[in-house]
Amino acid sequence: MRELALAARGLRRDLRASDVRALFVALALAVAASTMIGFFLDRLDRGLTRQAGQLLGGDLVxxxxxxxxxxxxxxxxxxxxxxxxxxxxxxxxxxxxxxxxxxxxxxxxxxxxxxxxxxxxxxxxxxxxxxxxxxxxxxxxxxxxxxxxxxxxxxxxxxxxxxxxxxxxxxxxxxxxxxxxxxxxxxxxxxxxxxxxxxxxxxxxxxxxxxxxxxxxxxxxxxxxxxxxxxxxxxxVRRDRPGLGNALERADKYLSLAGLAAVLLAGVAVAMATRRYVDRHLDTAALLRCFGATQRQLARLFALQLLWLALAAAALGAVLGLAGQAALLELLTAFLPLELPPPGWLPLALGVLTALAVLAGFAGPTLLRLKRVSALKVLRRELAPLPASAWLVVAMASLVFGGLLWLYSGDPGLAAALLLGGLVMLAVLWGLGALLLGLVLRLTERLPPGRGDDGRRALRLGGRQLARRRSASLGQLLAFAVTFFAMAMIALVRGDLLTAWQAQLPEDTPNHFAINIQPGERDAFVAALEATTAERTALYPMVRGRITAINGQPPREAVPAEARGDNALRRELNLTWQERLPEGNRLVAGQWFDALDAAGDDWLGAVDARPLTERVPISLEDGLAARFGLALGDTLTFTIGSREIVGEVASLRDLDWDSFRPNFYVIFPPEVLERFGHSYITAFHLDEARSDAVRQLVREFPGVTLLNVDAILAQVRDVLTQVTRAVELVLAFVLLAGVSVLYAALTASRPVRAHESGLLRVFGAGSRLISRVQGAEFAILGLASGLMGALLAELATAALYVAWLDLAPRPHPWLWLVLPLGGALLIGAIGHALSYGLRRQAPAESLALLGEA
Amino acid sequence: MPILQAEGLTKEVDSGERRLTILSGLDLTVFPGESVAILGQSGAGKSTLLGLLAGLDAPTQGHLALFGQALRELDEDGRAALRAGRVGFVFQNFQLLPTLTALENVLLPIELTALSDPAVRARDWLARVGLGERLDHLPKQLSGGEQQRVALARAFVTGAELVFADEPTGNLDPATGARIIDLLFELNREAGTTLVLVTHDQALAQRCGRCLRLEGGRLVAMSREEVEA
Structure with missing residues (x-):
């Protein structure tokens, strides 16, 4: 009990130190991000289920x-x-x-x-x-x-x-x-x-x-x-979620990814802040040893102190997370029903667990140093225990982060792969960073010493300081590169997601369907339509037919048991014929009719010469094929009117059901179905203001059915807009976490810089020069880490798009400009602000900070 | 019974390829209530000796007993436990923690013991060193002399039986140093503490009951004349 209280008191006193505040902020942000996203995804999932239930008419139909x-x-x-x-x-x-x-x-x-x-x-x-x-x-x-x-x-x-x-x-x-x-x-x-x-x-x-x-x-x-x-x-409702599928699934993944990025960033911040925390507490530990504290007492004291810190940060983070998810929810009220159950406890527990895990993983090995401190250090400063091995720190942090990855993604394979890839990248970055630092040193040494040119002198001094403080600089370089990478990746993926969504439902997405256009009125209808709107899809012929056999067997016996009640077997299907693969369709297996034709398979002649029960090639939607367990070469018998026609599956198509275009399960080649009674369907876009045009069409073509899907379209758009806002809020969080890393790292390096600037001052440097030297150092650091971050982000997003988000990868050339320049500016600004006080200090004071006066 | 007893104390350290002998076969006996000054040139090994005597470090050879307990029989933690509440320290560079207030710095050693009313004791001792009004000031808001007063309060607050002082005036101007020394001996007398003081300042050494010079790794007793010379 006494120890708990002692630790709590110690922590309260400690909160005056900037490194502890940095530690606290980083942990609180990690918890806030993970709980917010946890809460939000939990509610989003329930909201979607509810919405799907509404669209279905119930949870079960x-x-x-x-x-x-x-x-x-x-x-x-x-x-x-x-x-x-x-x-x-x-x-x-x-x-x-x-x-x-x-x-x-x-x-x-x-x-x-x-x-x-x-x-x-x-x-x-x-x-x-x-x-x-x-x-x-x-x-x-x-x-x-x-x-x-x-x-x-x-x-x-x-x-x-x-x-x-x-x-x-x-x-x-x-x-x-x-x-x-x-x-x-x-x-x-x-x-x-x-x-x-x-x-x-x-x-x-x-x-x-x-x-x-x-x-x-x-x-x-x-x-x-x-x-x-x-x-x-x-x-x-759990299986048949109509409508919004793809876009939201990606948003869901994006949010999880952003949550992980925030946790990773917080971890890096914790690692940076812990270094300074431990350095500072070596004195405390040594003094306490002098006063008679045992190793165990010390270990317990610091562990408890950090436990308090983690709990306090977790509490604040949870509150922030709750507020954040409330804000997210506020953005989404239009589409989430209001009578949502309250947020569950699981995300909260996950948040606290995250804080503890991040602390243990990213700070643990470094903290062990405190335990090993010798009491003699109070008499002899140089007796600080050896720093924790960098490999131990990385190994421990990786283990914990891998565990969190597993926990969040639920996929151990993915977690292991990501982790392994991350470690390889880290090693590569390490080498690259060392090369870059060497380059900076060589470049600055070659910089001609311009007389009276403060700027150049500052650049040379700053570059040298950076390059000579090799291991510390390398650590910072890596931390900043990872930070910029995570920030850039989350921003890039956001941009590309939004572009993909907008491309999916462009302004001129069809909002009307015209059905039942008879062959005789086809040309007149097209002419009337073209007079009112430029945006319309192709005209698709449509023949109603029923599947009466699959591979010669009654359909219900031929398909898997769970597909026996499938809509496609119970109703007439809309069949069409097309010469070319329709827009928005992608072949995933087999070949399109023109390729079959060229291959000499003369089904055209066959149709004319033989009875209609002969086989013709057909193209099947791949989802239907999967439900029915069909593959290339299987046959479907259709009854159209009183006649039968057998189609052999020649290709499978993947198509976008969310596209608001006419889509077909089955497509026939031309010149097979024409002899059957058919009508045409098309989709077109008409501004809401043009409802007079619709009335005109209805009057002119009373037989044609016009369906207005504006309402559904608006609903989908609504959801996308709201999810976009949610994505942006989360991005802001990740950026905040990134800034917290910068803050922690720069705080950690403050004493060394204070010492350096104190010495420079002793040797006669003015505030202006010192300020410029530090500015140059920060700028070089920002530039180099920005470059490395850009490289990482480019590689990682390409891998993500292909493997996870199902988007086409593309290069981002501007990234290579924005990240290094932005990095130099951001680090320059934060660093400059943090070291403002240092520059004002008398050198005796700066040097005394290290106890050397 | 001596409060501190060293026999044949030897300390060697590795310095690159050579082995340096800092202390060789040193003997020292200190009885309760005594005040002992150890004088020596810079680099003579004064701080090393102090570290050994306080059990902050282990000798290469020799026997050392603190409060009648042989230190060799204790591990690092055992030695720490022996010090807790019974040994006080005053350092040349004060060793105050920069993020703690004066009061909190003084509280630090009490919180390791089971003593009652730590805050009352700490306030009381700060008042005795003349800083009753400066309780909530951080070290950087205090002058060097004031910081060393805080350190004195910290050394005596647990009712220590033995106080080690390592160049307590080394970082102070002569006038301030003199006031600190007055205070140190006054507190020492009031509390009946044993004092072991390491310094190169002869004026300070004169105030101690016994003076020893560290020379060639051994302690040599100094006569009154030698000290006053």
Whole structure:
């Protein structure tokens, strides 16, 4: 107890020293960064799950062609899930003489599980957490336009008449996508029987939407497996996250990376500050030895002191981290639902653990020196114990950092590889740094001694001082190079991530889809479209076909059990034909049709000469192929109308589902599907202000279906903007951690510089010259470490992009200019500020700092 | 019983290829309450001897006992424990910790012992050396003489039985040095402490009950006349 109190008192006194403050700041920053990012990722993950749940309509969605049984409902409810029933079908709606097919969504009173429906009931847009009441229907504005009906009037649906209660602007659950192109009509389940629309043989989808905690969903996992095998389509929020996938996954990785960079930087700062801390405490330790403290007592005292320091820094860091994640959350409120559970304890524990690990790893070996100090040192200054072996320090720090890497990434292989690569780079840097210092020495010695030229003299003196203090300078050079590298890497990756995101959804991303364009009106439609907008995708022909056999077997038997309920087997697919690989598609296996053609495989002739059941090559989306367990050479039989056609998988394509362009699972070569009834689809961009153009198109081409995806697009853009801001906040943190390294390192080197400037002063140098000498020294240091940092950053980002972030690597030539110059400026500025007091000191005082007066 | 006894004390150090003998077969006996001055030229080995006597270093040969305990039988930690609370030090360069206030510097040795009311004791001793108003000042805010007063308070605060002083006036101007010496002997008399003082200052040595000269690695007793000469 007494020791604890003694240590706490010692620490309180110690906080007056700049090295302890540097140590404290570095640790607090490490904890703040890791807890902030931990908290944030934790909440982001939960937010995404919730959002995915909203888009799906629940955490778990079951779908089949007949009503669900009571037993199944009870099992799900017992597991802790809330259920909501929904029925989907297509039916004609009429108003007066006007008839329109509509996509019916029949909901119960529980709907929606998550989110709100935006609906205009005649008094502007309202956000409602329920569907239409019995007796009412809510319809899409397009349906109102086509039927020429307004709110309050009654439409006929099957055998009943219902009042139009509102116009739907946005449904919370939108993941149905484009499977159904008819305009929406939403009604209450209680009205369904009266319409008599559900008859034997009518095509109706029954959905059971379940909401509840992840554990509840996990509890029914075996049941889900069985349902999948029985052909029920199961959508699970944990697996089927629609929409934002790629971009957020990268952001997630980026944030983890930034967190690690901050921890690494803090570690370097701790290592630098510890050196000075130990140097300073050698005297304390020697005195305490004189006064009778044992080695054990000393070791315990300093360990406890640092433990207090770590705990205090962890507490402050945790508070900062909490505040930081609150700020991040503030940036993201638009897309995270507000009723998030409070931040968990795990990131906090991780933060404290990080502080202790960083302290033990980066400071431990150096601290051991304190224990070994001899009491005789109080009489004979030169008796300081040998410094800890540099290799021991590096080995220990690497071990701890490797452990943290493992902990954060959850991937021991990756952690080991990164660590090994880092150590190799460190050795290379060491050699490079030594070479650079040698070069600086030689260059400054050759510098002609200009008479009365203070600047040149300062440069020569500064360069020599730096180069002759070889091992200390090398240490600083390395620390600064690693710092600049980490800062630059995080900044570079941020820039490239943002560019990639912007490229993914450029300003002119299509926000409308036009479907059901008949061959006869194709040219007229294109002409009308081209008169209104320049941004449109190609026109894709579309033929509806069903997969009826895979490799000659019934599809459900041919695919893995978990794919039996797959959408692609239960519905008609949109098939297209293309001569060339569409934009945004990448071949990942096999060859495109033109290459097959050139190879002499004359399937064209075959199609004309033989019955249509002969094989033609097709190109398959690689995700579908993976789900169905298909490879090149496998065959799929499609039934189109009343005819069958067999496609042999000739190539696999990777495509970007987030691109807002028409995408197809299956592409045929030209001249195979033309004989079947087909229509065309295209996507185009139209500014919001041009809604008149849309109405014009609707009037001119009543048969063409126009879908506005602005809402979805806006949501994706929203998320990207918010995540971008989050990324920037984290970048700021990393930069702060970097500055803390500089501060710690420069603080650590203060006494040596004080001594030098004191001596220079004794020998007759003025403040101006001393200031310039130090300035030159800092500038050379900054320049050299900036160069080394640029080299490291360039190599590391290239490796990262290829191996981890799935981005194309590219060189950053300006980096080689910005980093050395910025480094010289930054280190010059901080160093200058820190040594301001020193320059004002009388030489006797500076020298006394080392006890030599 | 002597408080400090050295017999045949020898200290050799390696200096490159040569082996230097600093002390050779030195004998010294100090009884409680005595004040002993050890004089010597610069480089005679005074600091080395002081380090050995206080158990801060181990001799190459010879027998040494502190408070009747043979130091050879103790390891480094054992020797430290023997010193705790019983031995005080005054150094030429004060050896105050620059980040601690005057009060905290004085507290440092008490906090290693189980003595009660450390802060009260420390304040009391600082008042006795005339720094009762300067408790919260850092060493750099104090003059050299004031710093050495803090060091004196620190040496006596634990009620040490034996105080070693290594050139206590070496860094001070003569007038300040004289005041410090007055204070040192006054405190020494009041507390009944044994004092072993290493110096090259004959005026200071005269104030001690016994004077010895370190010559050729041995101690030679000096007569009154020699000291006053």
């Amino acid at each position: 079951l779908e089949q062609g007949r009503p669900f049984e009571q037993a199944l409902r009870e099992t799900l409810q017992v597991a802790g899930l809330t259920l909501s029933d929904q029925v989907d079908m297509v039916s004609m709606v009429s108003y007066g003489d006007a008839f329109q097919p509509a996509s019916l969504k029949v909901v119960d009173s529980v709907y929606p599980h998550y989110g709100e429906v935006r609906v205009d009931r005649g008094e502007g847009t309202e956000r409602l957490a329920h569907g239409p009441p019995p007796g009412e229907v809510w319809i899409a504005p397009r349906l109102a336009l086509l039927l020429e009906v307004t709110v309050g009037e009654r439409v006929r649906l099957g055998e009943s008449e219902l009042t139009v209660g509102g116009l739907i602007e946005r449904e919370p659950d939108q993941s149905a996508g484009f499977a159904n192109f008819n305009p929406r009509l939403m009604m209450h389940l209680d009205d369904l029987d009266a319409t008599e629309l559900v008859q034997d043989g009518s095509r109706v989808e029954f959905e059971l939407l379940a909401a509840g905690p992840a554990e509840a969903v996990a509890r029914v996992e075996p049941l889900l497996e069985r349902l999948r095998r029985d052909g029920v389509e199961v959508r699970d």
